[in-house]
Amino acid sequence: MSLVSLKSCNFVAGFMKTNDMKESVITAAERILDSFLEANNHRKTPERYAILKAVYNISGHFSLEQLGEKLSEEYKFPVSRATLYNTLNLFMELRLVIRHRFQGRTMYEACYDNNSHCHQICTICGSVTELKAPLIVRAIDATHFKRFRKDGFTLYVYGVCSACQGKLARKKKITTKTSITNNEQR
Amino acid sequence: MSLVSLKSCNFVAGFMKTNDMKESVITAAERILDSFLEANNHRKTPERYAILKAVYNISGHFSLEQLGEKLSEEYKFPVSRATLYNTLNLFMELRLVIRHRFQGRTMYEACYDNNSHCHQICTICGSVTELKAPLIVRAIDATHFKRFRKDGFTLYVYGVCSACQGKLARKKKITTKTSITNNEQR
DNA sequence: GTTACTGCAAACGATTTGCAAGTGG
């Protein structure tokens, strides 16, 4: 339950911009991976560390494909699809990575226990924007959950982005109250 | 932007318990479907209304399978898998239904524009609990989003439920900080 | 009668699994 100290540490990490600080996040993540692998007699394979590094050097969301490409092209360290899945699942258990499902597309994101994710999603075009909402974060952090140890949260705010609002205003042929059309939004 | 009135109407719906009130929600949902189908020259097929009724008579989350079973067994109105998908997609566009992805499992939920969903998810056993969190809801409602028309939101709070906390305490073989084990949680 | 919808089956994409070969401890 040393969550408090870690939380605040990650909170600082949220504002990190220099490479030094980025490195320290990666190092911290590697330590978590290390200790888990050691404790469970799992192997410290180069793949796992390469993937971790790649993951933490992508800013924002990424797909499994993108991760694979980055590994082969940028790191010259191609890894099979199956291993990517295995490893990402492992990272998810360790809370080093979070998985999102945006309109059917699966996206991952490095999180190092910074599990406060607010996303703004346009239901028309599917665009996803990261969101800073300190008021909401504070409300969630302040909320006590009965018989439940809260580790993190994800908030998805659905709506229509300004670009699509414009498009809708121009079309406007459908008369449902929400003015959500039958545009593609799978 | 008649969202306000609808919101409050749905808020009342949240506390509805009697069949009368449930019926009124279904009727309202049917009206939305009606007007959409009429406006777009789409057909008022019995399937669509049967599915809508079934959806609104399930309380809480349901899978496509469960919906199909309810329709064939309870309503004696079997519907093909493809039609279920088509129709649920239509309902999602109309905001009569919301889709969740819980640990890889897809679940749907009737919502009739009551798009304020708070869920508490155990990352060990995968159990999902609906959550009443007025404080959080208020904070989100109060938040203004730049260049974005907010229609609804979904909040997932991740953590460990009391049952799994007990199990973890008994096992306790892994020494990572979060004490998240390698238990199944895909 | 025209056009949209349904159901079926095939296709598809994403993810998992089985197995043989490889490698870390």
Place this chain on the structure above:
DNA sequence: CCACTTGCAAATCGTTTGCAGTAAC
């Protein structure tokens, strides 16, 4: 040397699509 991992390919799962028949308008 043993067990865990990897990579490949096959299998599986959830979802979509093409097409022929059917039904709404």
